[in-house]
Amino acid sequence: MAIKTSYLANHVRTLKPSGIRKFFDATAGMKDVISLGVGEPDFVTPWNVREAAILSLEDGYTSYTANAGMLELREAIAKYVDDYYCVSYDPEHEITVTVGASEAIDIALRAILDPGDEVLVVEPCFVSYAPLVTLAGGVPVIVESKKENDFKVQSEQLEAAVTDRTKAIMICSPNNPTGSMLSKREMEQIANVAKRHDLLILSDEIYAELVYDDLYTSFAAIDGMKDQTILVSGFSKDLAMTGWRLGYVCAPREITQGMLKIHQYAIMCASTMAQHAGLEGLRHGRTDMAEMRKSYRQRRNYIVQSLNEMGLPCYKPEGAFYTFPSIEATGMNSETFATRLLQEERVVVVPGNAFGDSGEGHVRCSYATSMSQLQEAMKRMRRFVEKL
Ligand code: PLP
Numbered sequence: 085m086a087i088k089t090s091y092l093a094n095h096v097r098t099l100k101p102s103g104i105r106k107f108f109d110a111t112a113g114m115k116d117v118i119s120l121g122v123g124e125p126d127f128v129t130p131w132n133v134r135e136a137a138i139l140s141l142e143d144g145y146t147s148y149t150a151n152a153g154m155l156e157l158r159e160a161i162a163k164y165v166d167d168y169y170c171v172s173y174d175p176e177h178e179i180t181v182t183v184g185a186s187e188a189i190d191i192a193l194r195a196i197l198d199p200g201d202e203v204l205v206v207e208p209c210f211v212s213y214a215p216l217v218t219l220a221g222g223v224p225v226i227v228e229s230k231k232e233n234d235f236k237v238q239s240e241q242l243e244a245a246v247t248d249r250t251k252a253i254m255i256c257s258p259n260n261p262t263g264s265m266l267s268k269r270e271m272e273q274i275a276n277v278a279k280r281h282d283l284l285i286l287s288d289e290i291y292a293e294l295v296y297d298d299l300y301t302s303f304a305a306i307d308g309m310k311d312q313t314i315l316v317s318g319f320s321k322d323l324a325m326t327g328w329r330l331g332y333v334c335a336p337r338e339i340t341q342g343m344l345k346i347h348q349y350a351i352m353c354a355s356t357m358a359q360h361a362g363l364e365g366l367r368h369g370r371t372d373m374a375e376m377r378k379s380y381r382q383r384r385n386y387i388v389q390s391l392n393e394m395g396l397p398c399y400k401p402e403g404a405f406y407t408f409p410s411i412e413a414t415g416m417n418s419e420t421f422a423t424r425l426l427q428e429e430r431v432v433v434v435p436g437n438a439f440g441d442s443g444e445g446h447v448r449c450s451y452a453t454s455m456s457q458l459q460e461a462m463k464r465m466r467r468f469v470e471k472l
Contacts, residue, residue: 095218095219096219099215099218099219100215102211102212102438103211103434103435103437103438103439104121104123104211104434104438107121107422107432107434107435107438108121108432110423110426111426111432114426114430115430116430117426117430117431117432118430118431118432118453118457118460118461118464119431119432119450119453120431120432120433120449120450120451120453120458120461121432121433121434121448121450122450122452123260123405123406123450123452124320124321124324124326124452125321125324125326125376125405125452126452126453126454127324127376128324129323129324129325129328129361129365130323130324130365130369130372132364132368132369133323133325133361133362133364133365133369133372134361135364136360136361136363136364136365137328137357137358137360137361139360140356140357140360140361141357145356145357145360146356147356148352148353148356149181149353149354149356149359150353151344151347151348151352151353152179152180152181152340152344152347152353153179153180153181153182153332153353153354153359154181154356154359154360154363155175155176156363157181157359157362157363157366158175158176158179158181158332159175160363160366160367161173161175161179161181161332161334161366162174162175162179163366164366165302165304165315165334168292168300169292169300169301169302169304169305170302170305171302171304171305171310171315171334173334174337177337177340177341178334178335178336178337178340179332179333179334179340180332180333180335180340180343180344180347181330181331181332181353181354181359181362182318182330182331182332182333182347182351182354183329183330183331183351183354183355184318184320184329184330184331185288185290185316185317185318185320185331186212186331187331187347187351188316188317188318188331188332188333189212189213189216189286189288189316190216190219190220191333191343191346191347191350192286192314192316192333192335192339192343193216193217193219193220193222193252193286194220194343194346195339195342195343195345195346196251196252196284196314196339196342197217197220197221197222197251198221198251199221199222200221200222200223200249201221201222201223201249201250201251202222202223202224202225202247202249202250202251203217203222203223203224203225203250203251203252203253203254203286204225204227204242204245204246204250204252204253204254205217205224205225205226205227205254206227206228206229206237206242206253206254206255206256207226207227207228207229207439207440207441207442207443208228208229208235208259208261208262208408208436208439208440208442208443208446209254209256209259209260209261209439209440210256210260210261210288210439211438211439213254213256214226214440217254222251223249225245225247225250226440226441226442227241227242227245228241228440228441228442229259229262229264229442230442231399231410231445231446234264234399235259235262235264235399235408236264236266236270237255237274239270239273239274239276239277242274242277243277243280246277246281246283250281250283251283251284252283252284252285252286252314253274253277253278253283253284253285253286254286254288255274255285255286255287255288255303256287256288256290256291257271257287257289257291257403258291258292258294258295258401258402258403258404259291259403259404260291260404260406260439261406261408261434261436261439261443261448262399262401262406262408263384263399263401263402263403263404263405263406263407263408264399264401264402264403265295265298265300265401265402265403267298268301268306271301271303271306272306272307275303275306275307275308275309275312278309278312279308279309279312282312283312284312284313284314284339285303285309285312285313285314286314286316287302287303287304287313287314287315287316288316288317289302289303289315289316289317290316290317290318290320290321290331291321291322291403291404291405292317292322293321293322293373293377294321294322294377294380294403294404294405295402295403296377296380296381296384296402296403297402298402300403302315303315304334310336311336313335314333314334314335314339315333315334315335316331316332316333317331317332317333317334318330318331318332319331319362319365321404321405322369322373322376322377323362323365323369323372323373324376325358325361325362325365328355328358328361328362329354329355329358330354330355330358330359330361330362331354380405380451380452382455383405383451383453383455383458384400384401384405384407384451386451386455386458386459386462387407387449387451387458387462388400388401388407390462390465390466391407391409391449391462391465393466394462394465394466394469394470395413395469396409396410396411396413396414396465396469397409397410397413398410405450405451405452406448406449406450406451407448407449407451408436408443408446408447408448408449409446409447409449410445410446411436411445411446411447412445414469414472415472417435417437417444417445418435418436418437418443418444418445418446418447419435419437421433421435421447422434422435422447424468425464425465425468428468428471429464429465429467429468430464431461431464431465431468433447433448433449434447434448435447436448449461
């Protein structure tokens with residue numbers, strides 16, 4: 085009998101591992117490393133939010149919740165989205181509580197894609213988008229946002245990429261890794277493409293609370309777009325809750341029913357304790373969010389100025405907690421730059437190509453780290469660049 089060489093499915097075997105993880109593995113065992121690599125807050129979850137989880141355990145809430153999440157939490161999400169983004173969702177039929185925004189993206193794609201359906205993925209972007217489209221049986225069609233447009237995709241680019249098989253456009257604004265944010269006008273232009281071709285917008289709004297200069301507009305709030313938008317968000321970034329694994333997705337009723345079927349078979353429900361914590365965060369977390377935002381804003385201003393001064397041109401990001409400086413002037417590609425910076429100065433940044441080919445020539449530096457660490461990292465990076 086022939087021996088199988090691999091039991092893995094082809095589409096899994098050929099999936100590339102995340103470029104971010106690969107890079108972090110290189111730091112194992114190294115001392116005195118400063119990481120600007122991670123995409124998570126350096127803050128600890130606010131105490132009242134942690135306490136709500138402790139109380140939930142003390143009160144014996146240790147069983148499953150409704151598949152879609154506790155109704156009380158869905159009601160709080162509906163109120164929050166209505167209060168701050170002016171979109172009203174029915175908590176009973178249009179909101180699902182998920183295991184992080186990550187699960188929300190996954191079930192959204194699996195709910196809407198038939199084999200071979202195309203999704204326009206704007207790169208550079210969060211590492212999971214294209215792989216999750218592939219895993220859902222779809223085909224990611226990459227559309228590159230350009231440096232000369234401050235990494236904002238142009239609606240004409242999207243229009244040109246639409247085919248008969250296009251089902252959705254994935255948008256993340258403010259963006260990981262570039263920090264760039266679309267204006268309302270730019271969103272309206274993209275919405276017009278979606279309307280013209282009857283496409284869904286899968287809008288990842290996980291950084292909506294981390295916006296520094298402008299007001300945030302949700303894609304679902306754009307005129308006529310609520311029925312064509314799947315709004316993904318969560319608690320990881322604005323409430324410093326990455327480890328709790330809590331997110332949510334708001335979508336029209338039919339899509340929510342579809343997503344819920346996948347969620348109930350694959351997941352059952354998000355962690356009960358985390359849901360109690362998230363509820364407290366939505367009800368009483370605004371002061372903490374504002375304080376963290378203020379701190380990120382100061383750090384953003386500092387790091388952008390420092391990078392520009394050392395000759396790594398850097399666009400001023402409007403949101404999230406990443407800068408995406410160009411390293412082209414060094415003559416190195418992003419992987420070599422990041423590897424040498426780690427080896428020679430013990431600073432971790434992520435090569436831009438981890439976020440798609442269009443990220444080449446850049447590195448992602450997260451400023452979700454303390455000001456003193458940032459200052460030391462900038463000192464080391466300047467020394468590294470000057471040496472070249
Ligand atoms: N979307 C974007 C753009 C992200 O940057 C991240 C995490 O880095 C996620 C989604 C995943 O968020 P969560 O921790 O809620 O799964």
